Amino acid sequence: MNDMSPDGYTTPDGRQIGGVMMEVKNITLRFGGVVAIKDISFDIREGEIRAIIGPNGAGKSSMLNVINGFYHPQEGEVWFNGAKRKAMKPHAIAKQGIARTFQNIALFKGMSTLDNIMTGRFTKMNAGFWSQCLWKGKAEQEEIENREYVEKIIDFLEIQAIRKTPVGRLPYGLQKRVELGRALAAEPKLLLLDEPMAGMNVEEKEDMSRFILDVNDEFGTTIALIEHDMGVVMDISDRVVVMDYGRKIGDGTPDVVRADPAVIDAYLGVAHD
Amino acid sequence: MTDVDVPAGRDSFPRLMAYNADRIGDQPAFRVKEYGIWQSWTWAEAHKEMRHLALGMMDLGLQPGEHVAIIGNNRPELYIAMYAVSAAGGVPVPIYQDSVAEEMAYVLDHCSARFAICQDQEQVDKVLDVKERLPNLTEIFYGDPRGLRKYDHTHLHDLKIVIERGEEMEGGNGADLDARIAARGLDETCVMLYTSGTTGRPKGVVLSNRNIISTAKNSSEFDSLRESDNVLAYLPMAWVGDFIFSMGQAAWSGFCVNCPESPDTMQMNLREIGPTYFFAPPRFFEGLLTNVMIRMEDAGKFKQWLFHHFMAHAKRVGPAMLDGESVSGGDKLKYALGNLLVYGPLKNTLGMSRVRVGYTAGEAIGPEIFDFYRSLGINLKQLYGQTEASVFITQQPDGQVRADTVGVASPGVELKIAESGEVYYRSSGTFVEYYKNPESTADTKDPEGWVATGDAGFIEPDTGHLRIIDRAKDVGKMADGSLFAPKYVENKLKFFPNILEAVVFGNGRDRCTAFLNIDLTAVGNWAERNNIAYASYQELAQHPQVQSTLQAHVEEVNKSVAEDPMLAGCQIHRFLILHKQLDADDGELTRTQKVRRRIIEERYGDLIIALYDGSESVFAKTEVTYEDGRKGFVSATLEIRDAAVVPVQTQQVAAE
Numbered sequence: 001m002n003d004m005s006p007d008g009y010t011t012p013d014g015r016q017i018g019g020v021m022m023e024v025k026n027i028t029l030r031f032g033g034v035v036a037i038k039d040i041s042f043d044i045r046e047g048e049i050r051a052i053i054g055p056n057g058a059g060k061s062s063m064l065n066v067i068n069g070f071y072h073p074q075e076g077e078v079w080f081n082g083a084k085r086k087a088m089k090p091h092a093i094a095k096q097g098i099a100r101t102f103q104n105i106a107l108f109k110g111m112s113t114l115d116n117i118m119t120g121r122f123t124k125m126n127a128g129f130w131s132q133c134l135w136k137g138k139a140e141q142e143e144i145e146n147r148e149y150v151e152k153i154i155d156f157l158e159i160q161a162i163r164k165t166p167v168g169r170l171p172y173g174l175q176k177r178v179e180l181g182r183a184l185a186a187e188p189k190l191l192l193l194d195e196p197m198a199g200m201n202v203e204e205k206e207d208m209s210r211f212i213l214d215v216n217d218e219f220g221t222t223i224a225l226i227e228h229d230m231g232v233v234m235d236i237s238d239r240v241v242v243m244d245y246g247r248k249i250g251d252g253t254p255d256v257v258r259a260d261p262a263v264i265d266a267y268l269g270v271a272h273d
Numbered sequence: 274m275t276d277v278d279v280p281a282g283r284d285s286f287p288r289l290m291a292y293n294a295d296r297i298g299d300q301p302a303f304r305v306k307e308y309g310i311w312q313s314w315t316w317a318e319a320h321k322e323m324r325h326l327a328l329g330m331m332d333l334g335l336q337p338g339e340h341v342a343i344i345g346n347n348r349p350e351l352y353i354a355m356y357a358v359s360a361a362g363g364v365p366v367p368i369y370q371d372s373v374a375e376e377m378a379y380v381l382d383h384c385s386a387r388f389a390i391c392q393d394q395e396q397v398d399k400v401l402d403v404k405e406r407l408p409n410l411t412e413i414f415y416g417d418p419r420g421l422r423k424y425d426h427t428h429l430h431d432l433k434i435v436i437e438r439g440e441e442m443e444g445g446n447g448a449d450l451d452a453r454i455a456a457r458g459l460d461e462t463c464v465m466l467y468t469s470g471t472t473g474r475p476k477g478v479v480l481s482n483r484n485i486i487s488t489a490k491n492s493s494e495f496d497s498l499r500e501s502d503n504v505l506a507y508l509p510m511a512w513v514g515d516f517i518f519s520m521g522q523a524a525w526s527g528f529c530v531n532c533p534e535s536p537d538t539m540q541m542n543l544r545e546i547g548p549t550y551f552f553a554p555p556r557f558f559e560g561l562l563t564n565v566m567i568r569m570e571d572a573g574k575f576k577q578w579l580f581h582h583f584m585a586h587a588k589r590v591g592p593a594m595l596d597g598e599s600v601s602g603g604d605k606l607k608y609a610l611g612n613l614l615v616y617g618p619l620k621n622t623l624g625m626s627r628v629r630v631g632y633t634a635g636e637a638i639g640p641e642i643f644d645f646y647r648s649l650g651i652n653l654k655q656l657y658g659q660t661e662a663s664v665f666i667t668q669q670p671d672g673q674v675r676a677d678t679v680g681v682a683s684p685g686v687e688l689k690i691a692e693s694g695e696v697y698y699r700s701s702g703t704f705v706e707y708y709k710n711p712e713s714t715a716d717t718k719d720p721e722g723w724v725a726t727g728d729a730g731f732i733e734p735d736t737g738h739l740r741i742i743d744r745a746k747d748v749g750k751m752a753d754g755s756l757f758a759p760k761y762v763e764n765k766l767k768f769f770p771n772i773l774e775a776v777v778f779g780n781g782r783d784r785c786t787a788f789l790n791i792d793l794t795a796v797g798n799w800a801e802r803n804n805i806a807y808a809s810y811q812e813l814a815q816h817p818q819v820q821s822t823l824q825a826h827v828e829e830v831n832k833s834v835a836e837d838p839m840l841a842g843c844q845i846h847r848f849l850i851l852h853k854q855l856d857a858d859d860g861e862l863t864r865t866q867k868v869r870r871r872i873i874e875e876r877y878g879d880l881i882i883a884l885y886d887g888s889e890s891v892f893a894k895t896e897v898t899y900e901d902g903r904k905g906f907v908s909a910t911l912e913i914r915d916a917a918v919v920p921v922q923t924q925q926v927a928a929e
Contacts, residue, residue: 155307158535160534160538161535
């Protein structure tokens with residue numbers, strides 16, 4: 001994969017992938033004495049579906065948390081849109097165009113689907129305090145615009161029937177979909193999905209795969225996802241990073257990764273020293 | 274055959290559209306909820322869109338008489354597309370949107386469809402899957418572009434773009450379109466609808482403009498439908514009922530067709546629109562009633578009392594008031610109070626506050642369910658029809674509504690009952706033919722135009738109402754020659770919530786007997802409330818109290834059956850409760866949950882013998898198939914009970 005041109009490449013199904021959008025260079029992350037991530041580098045290109053896989057505890061979620069700025073690595077650099085990123089708060093990173101979903105659903109259980117997705121528009125609300133209080137002028141106009149956008153997402157994800165249902169009452173698969181909706185509401189350039197298909201049955205997984213591909217296609221969103229289900233990962237992603245014990249042990253297209261002896265060892269369980 | 278007089282300017286769908294655009298152009302013709310807001314098309318807008326789409330399709334090569342498949346959920350653009358196909362001289366063929374690609378391939382091939390108009394990617398994918406096998410199919414259209422942007426667009430078109438192109442051509446080619454519209458009158462084919470085909474391949478029923486428009490006219494006048502009415506279009510577009518309601522009657526009367534946001538939001542959209550004219554199959558009304566009852570059980574004591582108190586009153590006087598009979602002033606006052614406190618809010622929740630005319634059809638509806646809605650003041654009626662009749666054969670006029678009949682012959686329909694008891698009809702709505710199938714056409718429709726319904730029934734002498742007894746092929750004779758109609762009795766049994774399924778035997782025998790299945794939900798609930806412990810389905814089914822309850826049900830049915838001299842012989846003398854639920858996996862039911870008599874008679878032959886030889890109990894051991902395909906056995910000793918029957922007077926020979 002290192003022979004890839006800096007301008008991008010074309011996928012087997014004919015999609016045009018652009019230049020580097022996000023690059024992590026030599027990241028090392030420690031929690032006290034525990035090394036969660038050790039000297040990892042890879043890039044994510046514009047328009048790509050990029051997967052991070054690995055056994056339990058390999059450091060996948062930590063990696064995602066580094067990308068979205070929740071963890072600050074002790075060593076290494078994160079480059080986004082051609083600039084080195086300084087340490088900043090997650091909400092500031094969200095403003096830069098990075099949104100995510102969580103491994104354990106993190107929705108507001110008592111709020112409706114619609115309101116949950118509306119919270120995703122938070123970064124698009126700029127009206128002042130008084131305008132918001134009185135719901136006049138800019139606040140009103142913004143709310144209408146935001147609602148329009150949210151309705152497009154509701155239509156896109158086919159969740160019209162649960163628009164007004166409190167999300168706590170929804171089945172798991174639908175909650176995952178609402179969470180994806182909230183992340184999409186921020187109009188992200190880069191969407192991070194932390195195990196979007198964990199705990200789903202086959203049918204729900206198929207639906208979710210379809211939505212991920214459609215998001216990539218319709219909105220042109222670059223997607224980085226963590227997933228356990230190897231079948232799904234190999235089906236939908238363009239390139240895959242494989243992690244084990246905090247280190248990168250493989251990187252490339254699904255076919256390349258699948259044939260990589262180090263990856264096979266990690267998944268089939270070879271004694272480590 | 275009585276011919277209807279249809280004015281020349283209203284004898285085809287494109288002309289009706291123009292007529293409405295002219296007369297009520299600024300009133301809504303279609304609505305659909307999109308992005309959370311109801312969007313509407315006025316008749317004038319729909320008329321323009323119809324013309325532009327027709328021009329666009331003519332430009333892509335649609336020739337008069339060619340078939341165009343319409344595939345998708347109820348959407349205004351698809352309804353308008355059906356008008357547009359007609360305008361361009363073609364014949365729309367709506368196809369069930371949930372068919373798999375294989376089934377679709379059969380229909381598309383059988384009608385040699387030239388174009389296919391799809392709602393979205395899902396339908397486009399199915400058509401593309403089988404396109405190679407369909408040499409006649411040249412172009413595919415879609416309404417929703419999502420996910421389709423990267424498809425090869427050489428023969429794939431966005432409806433919006435086709436309409437835009439048609440708009441540009443209006444100036445130059447408008448006259449060609451006018452000529453095509455002018456060329457098609459009452460005798461031309463209006464639509465082709467495929468019957469669902471429970472036996473063998475689906476058949477294409479060809480219906481002419483005369484069939485559809487005369488039926489629409491007659492039935493609109495029957496219920497005085499008007500342009501201010503609203504319907505919710507949620508039943509499949511490929512079903513003849515939707516074609517008559519949402520196309521025929523809507524175009525004739527000029528009322529508005531409302532399309533739900535998605536199939537899952539139907540109930541919510543029903544409440545938002547509050548239709549004035551509504552159709553639903555019996556199971557819809559059953560489900561709704563069950564929901565109401567369950568929610569009432571969770572309500573507070575006072576609310577429960579209020580509900581039950583006023584519902585009892587409504588049951589007593591409501592139907593009579595709806596039929597326009599006179600009731601005492603006190604009853605009226607109490608009903609008005611009930612309306613304020615209970616009926617009004619309940620109807621509002623159900624989305625039925627404004628229903629002026631409601632219909633149910635398809636199967637028998639339980640009298641309690643039927644009366645519940647009528648007592649609330651909802652004018653729910655029954656009709657009887659089929660695709661080959663352009664729906665209407667019989668329907669109930671206001672003021673003559675009963676649960677046990679399907680009404681009088683619809684305007685313009687003649688009825689006759691054959692020797693065998695089978696119902697025949699003839700009308701201006703009677704279909705032209707089965708497409709490419711002259712043998713079936715000849716089997717169904719005789720040279721004089723009479724069509725066999727396949728149902729056995731009789732006309733009540735004093736009221737003229739038709740009563741359907743059973744499928745003609747299931748109706749038999751008892752040993753003494755009296756009529757044996759198993760489904761008639763089974764339906765009565767199944768109206769009890771405790772009875773899930775019933776199978777009645779007696780063809781060629783001297784008396785009737787029955788197998789019953791308990792409804793585990795209802796009976797289990799009862800057991801829980803009464804602290805009755807049970808370890809298995811078999812144990813619960815054989816519990817003495819359950820046996821007694823079901824015996825009471827059977828005896829009640831016997832009483833009701835005995836009231837009808839023709840069917841009094843069908844009373845159930847002995848019954849047993851089966852140790853397992855009849856199941857489609859074991860071949861005992863069809864996939865649509867209909868009883869397969871032959872199979873059951875074979876599988877349970879020893880139990881049937883026991884029902885007739887007077888034994889008190891019988892040991893049963895039956896093979897069952899589990900969901901994962903494994904086989905196993907269930908066994909139990911089944912008690913056989915005698916049920917009281919009402920003595921029947923001397924056997925009358927059924928004389929017409």
